[in-house]
Amino acid sequence: MDSAYRRSLHGAREGLHEVLEHDGGSVDPARVGEDLWALARLVDGNAVLARTLADPSREGSERAAITERLLSGKIGDGALHAAKATVSQRWSGVTDLATALERVSVEAQLVHAQRAGRLDQVEDELFRFSRIVESTPDLQSALGDRRAPVAAKRSLVERLLSVKAAPETVTLAAQAAVGVRGARVERTLVAYLEQAAELQDQVTAVVTTAIPLRPEQEESLRSTLSRQYGRTVHTNVVIDPDVVGGIRVEIGDEVIDGTVSHRLDQARRLMAG
Structure with missing residues (x-):
């Protein structure tokens, strides 16, 4: 994700959260997300509309005004505000705009889940x-x-x-x-x-193990990883009998492989060498 896209996406997300936090959070995030998703699909499938809303020769305010004329009364007011905030950002092309609309629609659904615990x-x-x-x-x-x-x-x-x-x-x-x-x-x-x-300001770890971890083992692993990375770590556990024993932890591009199968592979390579 390049810096220009990141800045524009940040502006789009700010517009979304303005809507979701307005009036004590009375707007339904799920409804906003559904409307924004429908718009993302529309932009993705309509080349003329996409070029108009992503046209870099127009000012952001002009693109927002076009969005309001086209969508007022067709989607909810909250989604319309978020849509205007998104299209008013500067996008390098129609693909970036469709992607951004999808991302803010997803974020609205995730906020709905977060509020519901x-x-x-x-x-x-x-x-x-x-x-x-x-x-x-x-x-x-x-x-x-x-x-x-x-x-x-x-x-x-x-x-x-x-x-x-x-x-x-x-x-x-x-x-x-x-x-x-x-x-x-x-x-x-x-x-x-x-x-x-x-x-949630978390990082996600994919943990592969031969047998399910006990709750206290998984909690201990989360605590250890959270201390190591300085952020809360959410664990997704995958059961794979082929690893034989031990665990493999993947966080982004980093892999910590302590499985028995990995150690056996290393030993076989050493013996073959």
């Missing part, structure tokens, strides 16, 4: 769903088929997710399946998880 649940459920998608080629194909109707993809996601899944999980998983810019669902889910961690 279930953001950690949403993170865990989205992570588990992403693992299912990654390990199931037929599911990847079904969700990645851009010719499939949006309603059909949402219905498939709803059937796959537990009836106990948070509503925001279902919404975000369905959004990832439908996608904008032709992005693969697996990569989109990873981006959503990164947003959830950022919203």
Whole structure:
């Protein structure tokens, strides 16, 4: 993410949070997120509209005014304010604008989950769903088929997710399946998880182990990692019997591999050398 895009996205997010914090937080973040997602899809699918709203030759205020003329009465007032704040930023092209609208729509859904006290649940459920998608080629194909109707993809996601899944999980998983810019669902889910961690000022660790960790073991690992990284660490645990024993921890590009399988591989390489 380059610095110019980052600055513009920061301005878009500020516009969103102005809406969500206005009047004591009375605006429904989920409704705002749904409206912004619909706009992201519209911009992604309408080249003329996209070029107009991302046109760098127009002032940001002019693009915001065009947005108001086009959308007033068609989406909620809160979403309209956030949309105007987003299009008024400077974007390098229509792809960046569609991406930014998607990101602010996702952030609104995550804020809704956070206010309801279930953001950690949403993170865990989205992570588990992403693992299912990654390990199931037929599911990847079904969700990645851009010719499939949006309603059909949402219905498939709803059937796959537990009836106990948070509503925001279902919404975000369905959004990832439908996608904008032709992005693969697996990569989109990873981006959503990164947003959830950022919203809570956390980093996420993927922990791979042969058997489930006991609650006290997982808490001890989180505490140790949080002290090491100076930030709260959220753990997503993957069970993989092939690691035999020990654990592997992945945080961003950093990998701490203490598994038995890794040590055996190292020993085999040494013996082969």
